Amino acid sequence: MAETAAEKAERPGTAWRSYGAKHRSTRTLRLRTSAALVALTVLAVLVVPPLVQLDQQAVDLAAKLRPPSPEHPFGTDDVGRDLLLRCVYGLRVSLLVGVAAALTATVVGTAVGAAAGALGGWVDRAVMRVVDAFSSVPHLLLGIFIVAMFRPGVWPVVVSVALTHWLSTARIVRAEVLSLRSRPFIDAAVSGGASRWRVAVRHLLPGVLPQAALAAVLMVPHAMWHESALSFLGLGLPTHMASLGNLIQSARGSLLAGQWWPTLFPGLFIIVPTLAVAGLAGAWRERINPRRRSELML
Amino acid sequence: MTERAPVLSVRGLSVRFLMPGGRRVAAVTDAHFEVRAGECLALIGESGCGKSVLASALLGLLPGNAQTAGSALLGDLDLLTADERTLARTVRGRLAGLVPQSPAAHLTPVRTIRSQLQETVAALTPTRGRAALRSAAEAAAERAAFPVDHLDRHPHELSGGLAQRAATALALVGDAPLLLADEPTTGLDRDLVDRTVDELRRHVDAGGEGRALLMITHDLAAAERIADRVAVMYAGRIVELADAAAFFGTPGPRHPYSRGLLQALPDRAFTPIPGLPPELGALPDGCAFAPRCDRANDACAVLPPLSGTVACHHPHAALTEAADRA
Amino acid sequence: MLDLRAITAGYTRNAPVFRDVSLTVAPGEAVGLLGPSGCGKSTLARVAALLHRPESGTLVLDGEPVRRWRHRAPRAQRTAFGVVFQQPRLSADPRLRLTDLIAEPLRATGRREGSADRVAELAATVGLTADLLGRRPHEVSDGQLQRACLARALVLRPRWLVCDEMTAMLDASTTAALVRVVEDYRAATGAGLLAVGHDRTLLDRWCDRTVDWTALTGTALAAEAAR
Incomplete structure (x- = not known):
């Protein structure tokens, strides 16, 4: 009796039932939409300007403030420039500023946070007080103050953006380092003769990099x-x-x-790519979550 | 074997995980067993042998890349095919109570034990009204030997043993016919292990002929203390199903693997089984234990069926053992 | 000689986990330290392995008083200890393959030459196959990972072993296997052992003598009362 059952279970014809296909689909949909939108953004920003030999600055006063039409899908602005083209170039500039600022902020924040977490003691206390002091000033106010000291430019x-944004990264990285530092595997490394530097570079930093990259x-x-x-x-980039x-x-x-069109379309160009990036980052965060990993294994 | 009705009847239960790259991991293969009313069945085996996966399958908590086959009948309901709604509304807590592996993670850290118990009572029983809920929660705590004067504490204010009792109290609220305990003693010290399993045993006995317990554990001493019957799992298969008294006492286990496990105990020979258990993703065609077995020969290239109580071509017989001792 | 005298240690300044605990392990001796979970015996083990600075008390290691802990301790003193912890998952760097995990102390102390041979030799001792050595911690079972952690603890040939609940998460067969590896190593090298645990049967079987945690703290309290 048991023998036949045993054979049955291994037969190719066994009726296998799958689990969890349902909740995966919405997750995948979100991921795919985000990825497609991010790809579209990057494509628009990198490929369109060199390919399309149109002058975004071309003024056509006869066609000013035209509503969206086949000729100008996004309409024209108050001096008759094509808004679609202006938006793509605008996104290019905004994205450049955003990426540069985020990278700077992440490098500064990771270095400061890792140093504070790994060294501990008075270094940690001093650094975190500085971070608190910076955080107590509203970001935009501080940003305005910094921009006001220079001539307008990229x-x-x-x-300005980097100096106001490294704080959160420093906090995240410090917390992560602190939690890693109390793990027994750091004890094991110390017992194995690893120097402070080796513990920081070989064991702590690789552990926080995914988090720091996600924050970036x-x-x-x-x-x-x-x-x-x-x-x-009127304080940012030259007009x-x-x-x-x-x-x-x-x-x-x-x-x-x-x-409405000169406001709506640039607004959408800010909202849609940012949501897409956030969606992608969210999926990534789920991926690097160790609990999910262990769930997939046994 | 007795003629009492089974509370849980598992027939040909198999679980596969689909891994990236098309690999299939055979976590559980063709498990057949019953848990009868008033009985405690201990499912024992090494970590990674598939016993936790089996528990997850029974509770409908498998991850998204799992596939199942076979059936697990709890009363008339097949736990493997029931949808999430049925499981949530009629099974968990009501038909099957779970005593978790780590009570600290199972309890909500920001609420007192009393409020968690009352919420569970309100969700699982028809009790309504503040005073009635209060006394029902206290009764539930008493049933699990949880001290009533500790009810207003938060989980982090409890010792490991009390947290375990709180989790047990929660599992018992619905008066479910089947209790499922998944490694309930991991990380507890010996005294606490003994107390925990004694309490579980008491609940099964107190329920008369109505309650059954399936305890999944790698702790052989805990299994010996509580179990009526023992199921030994190796590499995803149940290799031996035996009466606990015979298994832990004389004549002892019949499968060479079970025998090796017992001989590894510090109060017995304290000798390990040589080698490592096989990968569930790459099981051999024949008996999975053969590479580590001192009785293996050519016959072991064929998968031994679970005939009667043991899945082995060369089981230890009750008589040889008695003869050895004599 | 590993001599802990009147150690008081804890994690917050004014609330030590334990006070005035003394314990001695002779060279080559195996001492079991038995106590319920959460009593502070693991903290004592960390103090003994130079991983946690006590608030007061002295630790004399092979006749030399220890003044510094963790990174401040001289490397030769630190590496005289091989440490194995309770939870293999938390004691292994999740990014390292098992080979690198075992070889890490060799690299950290600049003993790269011959490290491959040493790792292969230890892998055989603890019963890990070549296939397992190439995997990362999340791809192996608790028992296999703990075998690797034990190999890492032995790789620098320590004079002292500190096993903090080494087998609490493991099944009977793996427990017996790991204890046998430790005992074979001790028989070959004469290393001393401090084994912390909550299973009296196991410690009695494993160690030369088993000390009850309550006896350690109890005598300390009695001494305090007599003063």
Whole structure:
């Protein structure tokens, strides 16, 4: 009796039932949508400007403030420039600023946070007080203060965004280092004769890098918003540069006159890529979550 | 064997995990067993032999890459095919109570034991009204020997033993006919292990002929203390199903693997079984234990069926053991 | 001689886990330290292995008083100990393959030459196959990972072994196998052992003598009362 059953279970015809196909599908959908949108953004930013030999600055006063039409899918602005082209160039500038600022902030934040967490003691206390002091000032205010010290340009904005955003990375990295530091595998490394430097570089840093990288990716949209806010206030990039913040800023007047397109499309260009990046980062966070890994194994 | 009705009847239960790259891991293969009313069955085996996967399958908690075959009947309900809604509404807590592996992780850290017990009572029983819930929660705590004056504490204020009792109290609220204990003694010291298993045993006995316990453990001493019958799992298969008294006493286990496990105990020979258990992703065609077995020969290239109580071509016989001792 | 005298240790300044505990392990001796979970015996083990600085008390290692702990301790003193912890998952760097895990102390102390041979030799001793050595911690079972952790503890040929609940998560057969590896190593090298655990049967079988944690702290309290 048992014998036949045993054979049956291994027969190719055994009816296997699968688990969990349902909740995976929405997750995959979100991941795919995000990935597609991010790819589209990168494509638009990298490929379109060199390929399309159109002048984004081309002024056509006869066609100013035209609503969306087949000729100008996003309409035109108050001096008749094509808004689609302006948006793509604006995204290019905003993305550049966002990525540069996020990278700077992450490098600074990781270095500071890792040092504070790994060294501990008075170094940790001093560093974290500095972080607290920085955090107690509203980001935008601090950002405005920093930008105001320089002539308008790309780099002051990058510096301003980076200097206000490394704090959160430093906190995340420090917390991660502290939690790793109390694990027995660090004890084992110490007992195995590893120096302080070796413990930091071989065991602690690789452990926090995924978290730091994730924080960096999540910071790109944040930095883009920050840049747009500064530009909108007229403090960010020089007004002739087509950043998304500048586009919205210059469209304020027409919005009151009922022309919605010069505000809406640049706004969407900020929102959609940032959501897509956040969606991708969320999926990544699930991936590096060790609990999920152990769930898949036995 | 008795003629009492089975509470849980597992027939040909198999679980496979689909791994990236198309690999299939045979976590559980063709498990057949019953847990009868008033009985405690201990499922023992090494870590990674598939016993926790079996428990997850019974509770409907397998991860997304799992496949199952066979059936596990709890009353009239097949736990393997029941949908999540049925499992949540009629099975968990009501038909099958879970005594978890780590009570600290099982309890909500921000709420007192009393509020968690009351919530469970309200969810699982028709008890309504503040005073009634309060006394029902206290009764539930008493049943698990949880001191009533500790009810207003948070989980982190409890010792490991009390947290285990709190988790047991929660599992008992629904008065489920089947209790499933998944490694309930891991990390506890010997006294606590003894107390925990004694309490579980008491609940089975107190339920008269109505309750059954399936305890999954790698702790042989705990199994010996509590079990009526023992199922030994090796490499995803149940290789021996035996009466606990005969298994731990004379004539002893019949499968060479079970015998090796017992001989590894510090109060017996304290000798390990040579070698390592096989990978569940790459099991040999024949008997999975043969490479580590001193009785193996050519016959072992064929998979031995679980005939009667043991799946082995050369089982230890009750008589040889008696003769050896004499 | 590993001599812990009147050790007081803890993690917050004014609330030590235990006070005035003394324990001696002679060279080549195996001492079992028995106590319930959470009593502080693991902290004592970490103090003994130079991994946790006590608040007061002295530790004399082979006739030499220890003044510094963790990274501040001289490397020769630190590496005189091989340490195995309770939870293999937490005691293995999740990114290292088992080979690298075992070889890590050799690399950290600059003994790269011959490390491959040493790892192969130890892998055979603890019963790990070549296939397992190439995997990362999340791809092996608890028992296999603990075997690797024991190999790592032995790789520098320590004079002292500290096993903190080494077998609490393991099944009977793996427990017996690991204890046998430790005992074979001790028989070959004459290393001393401090085995911390909560299973009296196991410690009695394994060690030359078993000390009850309550006896250690109890005598300390009695001494305090007599003062």
